[in-house]
Amino acid sequence: MDNKKIRIGITHGDICGVGYEVILKTFADPAMCDLCIPIVYGSPRAATYHRKMMDLTTNFTLVEKAADAQSGRLNMVTCFDEEVKITPGHASPDCGHAALLSLRKAVEDCKNGEIDALVTAPINKAVMHGNEFPFTGHTEYLEQEFGGKSLMILMNPLMRVALVTTHLPLREVPQAITQERIMEKAELFYQALLKDFSVSCPRIAVLSLNPHCGDGGLLGKEEEEVISPAVSALQDKGLQCYGPYAADGFFGSGLYKKFDGILAMYHDQGLAPFKALCNNDGVNYTAGLAAVRTSPAHGTAFDIAGKGIADENSFRQAVYQAIDVFHNRRNYEEAAANPLKVVQRENKNKHSNREQIE
Numbered sequence: 001m002d003n004k005k006i007r008i009g010i011t012h013g014d015i016c017g018v019g020y021e022v023i024l025k026t027f028a029d030p031a032m033c034d035l036c037i038p039i040v041y042g043s044p045r046a047a048t049y050h051r052k053m054m055d056l057t058t059n060f061t062l063v064e065k066a067a068d069a070q071s072g073r074l075n076m077v078t079c080f081d082e083e084v085k086i087t088p089g090h091a092s093p094d095c096g097h098a099a100l101l102s103l104r105k106a107v108e109d110c111k112n113g114e115i116d117a118l119v120t121a122p123i124n125k126a127v128m129h130g131n132e133f134p135f136t137g138h139t140e141y142l143e144q145e146f147g148g149k150s151l152m153i154l155m156n157p158l159m160r161v162a163l164v165t166t167h168l169p170l171r172e173v174p175q176a177i178t179q180e181r182i183m184e185k186a187e188l189f190y191q192a193l194l195k196d197f198s199v200s201c202p203r204i205a206v207l208s209l210n211p212h213c214g215d216g217g218l219l220g221k222e223e224e225e226v227i228s229p230a231v232s233a234l235q236d237k238g239l240q241c242y243g244p245y246a247a248d249g250f251f252g253s254g255l256y257k258k259f260d261g262i263l264a265m266y267h268d269q270g271l272a273p274f275k276a277l278c279n280n281d282g283v284n285y286t287a288g289l290a291a292v293r294t295s296p297a298h299g300t301a302f303d304i305a306g307k308g309i310a311d312e313n314s315f316r317q318a319v320y321q322a323i324d325v326f327h328n329r330r331n332y333e334e335a336a337a338n339p340l341k342v343v344q345r346e347n348k349n350k351h352s353n354r355e356q357i358e
Contacts, residue, residue, distance in 0.1 A: 005037050005071060006116040006326050008319060009106040012042035013121030016088055016095045017300025018310040020050035023121060024058040025312035026319065027074040036323055039069045039115060040076045041106040043098060047076065049086055054308040066114040079105045088306025096127030103138075107145050110291050117292035117322040121315070122300045136167035139286055142293055151188040151287040153261075154271055154297055156278045156317070160197070160261045161270040162189045162287070173266045177209055177222055182230035182263070189261050190239050192287035195332045196325045197260075205250065205259040206231050206243035207269060213246050227265075247273070280311045283321045292325045294318040 013019030024047070027038060040047070044062060051058060060074040069075040080098040103123070109115050120138055135141040143150040153162045164185045165176045186204060193202035208227060210220035217224055227244045234241040245255065247264070251273040256262055264270025275282065275297065282297030296314035304310055 005035070006323060007066065007069060007114070008036045008038050008322055009066065009110055009115035009118050010038055010040045010042075010319075011102040011106050011118070011120045012040060012046065012099070013102075014091070014095050014099050014124045014127075014300045015043065015046040015050075015084070015086055016090055016092065017122055017124065017302060017305050018298075019121030019300070020047055021054060021056075021305070021308070021310045022296065022312040022315035024051055024054075024056045025310075026316045027060075028056065028058045030072075032316070032319065033072050033074065036319065037069050037071055038074050038319070039063075039066050040074065041079050041102040041109075042076055043080045043084075043102075044076060044078060045081055046084070046086060046098070050306075053088075053306060066109050077105065077109075089302040089304075091124050091127045091302070093127055096124060097132075099123045100128055100133055103141070107142070111145070117294070117326050119315075119318050119322050120293065120295040122296065122298065124300050124302075138293075138295065139166060142286055142289060142291070146289045146291050148290065149184060149188060149288050151185055151192065153189070153192065153285045153287050154274045154282055155285055155321070156274075156282045156297075158277055159256045159259075159274065160193070161274045162192075162261060162263050163265075163267060163270055164263060165266050167267065170266065170268075174209065174220075174222060177226055177265055179226050179230040179233070182206070182227060183234055186230070186234050186239065186241055186263055187237075188288045189263060192285075193260050196285075196287060196292075196328055198328045198332070199260045201240065202260045203240045203242070203258075204261045204263055205245055205256070206241055206263045207247045207250060207265055208244035209265045211246065211248075213244055251277075280313045281317050282314055283318045285321060285325070292322055292329070294322045294325070 060076045063069050063075050079101045084094045106118055110118050125137055139150050139152050151162050152166050153160055164182055165173050189204055190202050193199040209222045214220040214223040223244050231241050231243055247269050284295045284297050286293045296318050298314055
């Protein structure tokens with residue numbers, strides 16, 4: 001195995017969605033295998049089905065385990081090879097089970113150091129949710145598996161948007177917005193910008209919860225009682241956080257261009273403007289984990305699955321971003337490490353001192 005290339009583990013997602021289509025289209029370009037060693041955790045039957053259906057020519061090499069993956073090729077570890085009826089655009093429990101098996105094996109190999117980063121194709125949460133997968137999405141599952149606190153960040157060259165709350169019913173959001181939670185997410189965001197994206201002095205904008213920042217309490221008191229105190233406390237800790245800003249004016253005026261990161265209070269507040277402005281190049285990044293994980297910023301796209309018209313650019317950008325974050329983390333760790341050695345010296349009184357060379 002070429003040690004100069006990082007090993008990217010790729011889950012196949014829901015096999016009735018566009019997962020295999022964007023994977024195969026992405027790696028139809030041989031140059032992609034010059035950047036990394038891709039390893040799909042999937043089903044040879046499902047991959048072959050999609051390849052034939054869409055008349056794609058992308059080849060893949062079956063390997064028994066990730067350690068056997070070959071440089072210069074799209075590799076596949078078989079996680080599921082049973083006969084499953086694949087009906088593009090239609091959810092089924094069998095397809096959800098196949099997605100879960102792929103995810104579990106990729107996460108296991110990532111935890112064991114068999115792969116360096118993880119790129120996940122979209123899943124259908126409805127058919128996966130249950131006793132085997134009691135989570136509302138990838139983010140929550142990965143947080144449990146890798147430990148720590150996670151942060152969802154949607155990003156492209158225009159902006160990086162992080163969320164204080166993720167997959168919650170809207171009626172539960174106000175109760176979930178606390179000063180402690182805002183500060184926790186903002187500090188995770190700051191560390192990700194610093195270490196994962198190599199931003200030397202991150203500037204973070206914090207959005208309000210209510211329209212017009214609550215209009216002095218007329219439209220809600222969360223800004224006065226929770227969000228503003230959190231921003232002040234973050235500033236006292238030395239973080240360049242500003243706000244709260246009313247979301248409509250913030251995005252409408254282009255103010256997002258002046259910040260390295262935007263912290264939104266809930267899912268659609270941040271993701272609706274992000275997806276409206278991104279040009280099929282958005283990436284979903286999970287910060288705060290020991291592992292590097294990215295995914296395309298779209299779902300299973302059942303409405304176009306099997307038609308051969310899915311745009312693979314978001315998935316390709318997810319692969320690029322996984323590679324970049326892996327290298328950025330390594331570079332930060334090397335730069336932050338203390339290179340100075342402790343040596344023994346004798347002073348004039350012949351007593352041994354330990355001195356730090358400076």
